[in-house]
Amino acid sequence: MDHESIKDVLYRIGQLQGKNPVKEYPIEDKRLDVVWRRTPRSVPYIAFEISLKGDLYADLIKLKHAYDLWNTIPVLVTTKERAEEAETWINGTFEFLNC
16 A cells, blocks of 8 residues: 555544544644644544655654644554664654554
8 A cells, every 4th residue: 555545544443433533633733644633623543644655754743743733643654674773763752552
């Protein structure tokens, strides 16, 4: 699957579960790929960042910033190889869950 397809799937799952999903949610001068909110006007409680290529560190920073701003549950969607790289960046910052 490509980046846009994964974004569409996460958005649709959010819709099906009644999570008030939003694609490309603004966070200062950047955007999170998908967020789920408890109500249409609330802040995100889950933030998804899809990182298949490009700047992994920047994607992690966006998730960390969402966590700091809104106490959002950060979810990185990536490949196994990039997950291993991400683990080295996030040890001590987030609890790493290998799903």
